[in-house]
Amino acid sequence: MQAANSWRASRRRSRARAVLTMLCVVIALSIAPGGSPAAAPIAVAVADFDYFDTSGEVVDQSAEHRARVASFAALLRDNLAAQDGYRVVRLECSDPPCTANSLSQDLFIAAARKAGARLVVYGGIRKMSTLVQWGEIQLLDLEAEKLLMRRTVTFRGDNDAAYRHAADFVGNTLKETMPKP
The missing domain is CATH 3.40.50.10070 (TolB, N-terminal domain)
Structure with missing residues (x-):
C-alpha cells in the first residue's frame, strides 16, 4: 500500500514538473528578444x-x-x-x-x-x-x-x-x- 502511495506521489510530482516546464516555455516564447513581453502589432x-x-x-x-x-x-x-x-x-x-x-x-x-x-x-x-x-x-x-x-x-x-x-x-x-x- 505504501509503495502505491509513493508511486502516486511521484507521478503527481512528475505531472507538476511537466506543467511547470510547459508554463516556462510559454512564457519564454512570449518574451521578445529585447527581454520584454512581445507587444501585439x-x-x-x-x-x-x-x-x-x-x-x-x-x-x-x-x-x-x-x-x-x-x-x-x-x-x-x-x-x-x-x-x-x-x-x-x-x-x-x-x-x-x-x-x-x-x-x-x-x-x-x-x-x-x-x-x-x-x-x-x-x-x-x-x-x-x-x-x-x-x-x-x-x-x-x-x-x-x-x-x-x-x-x-x-x-x-x-x-x-x-x-x-x-x-x-x-x-x-x-x-x-x-x-x-
Missing part, C-alpha cells in the same frame, strides 16, 4: 486615396492617374507592413475604391473598425499642373478617437518615380508619427 488600415486633376491638361490621363494613385496606397501599405510592430489590414467596401470621400464618414469608420484597424491612413492627391501635385495625408487613431496627423505634401512630376518618391516620404513621416507598440 498595431493594426493599420491604409485607405485608397482620392484623386483630383485640376490641371486642365488636354490629354486624358485618367487611367494612368488611377494606376499611380492605387500604386501610391500600395507602396504605403508595403512600407508600413515592413515595419516591426505594425500589421496592415485592408478596408472592405461594397463599391471600391474605399476612399474617405467615396464613403460617408460613418461607413468609412465602420469599415476600418470591421477590418480590425486601430489606425487609419487616408487622404487625397491633387494634380495642380503638369509639374506640381500635392497630397493631403491624415492619420486617425480609432481607439483614442483622435486625429494624430494631418500633413500636406507636395511633389514634382507626374510619373511613377515621382509617386514612389512621395510614398516613401509619406511612409517615413507616418512612422515618426504613429504610436509605438
Whole structure:
C-alpha cells in the first residue's frame, strides 16, 4: 500500500514538473528578444486615396492617374507592413475604391473598425499642373478617437518615380508619427 502511495506521489510530482516546464516555455516564447513581453502589432488600415486633376491638361490621363494613385496606397501599405510592430489590414467596401470621400464618414469608420484597424491612413492627391501635385495625408487613431496627423505634401512630376518618391516620404513621416507598440 505504501509503495502505491509513493508511486502516486511521484507521478503527481512528475505531472507538476511537466506543467511547470510547459508554463516556462510559454512564457519564454512570449518574451521578445529585447527581454520584454512581445507587444501585439498595431493594426493599420491604409485607405485608397482620392484623386483630383485640376490641371486642365488636354490629354486624358485618367487611367494612368488611377494606376499611380492605387500604386501610391500600395507602396504605403508595403512600407508600413515592413515595419516591426505594425500589421496592415485592408478596408472592405461594397463599391471600391474605399476612399474617405467615396464613403460617408460613418461607413468609412465602420469599415476600418470591421477590418480590425486601430489606425487609419487616408487622404487625397491633387494634380495642380503638369509639374506640381500635392497630397493631403491624415492619420486617425480609432481607439483614442483622435486625429494624430494631418500633413500636406507636395511633389514634382507626374510619373511613377515621382509617386514612389512621395510614398516613401509619406511612409517615413507616418512612422515618426504613429504610436509605438
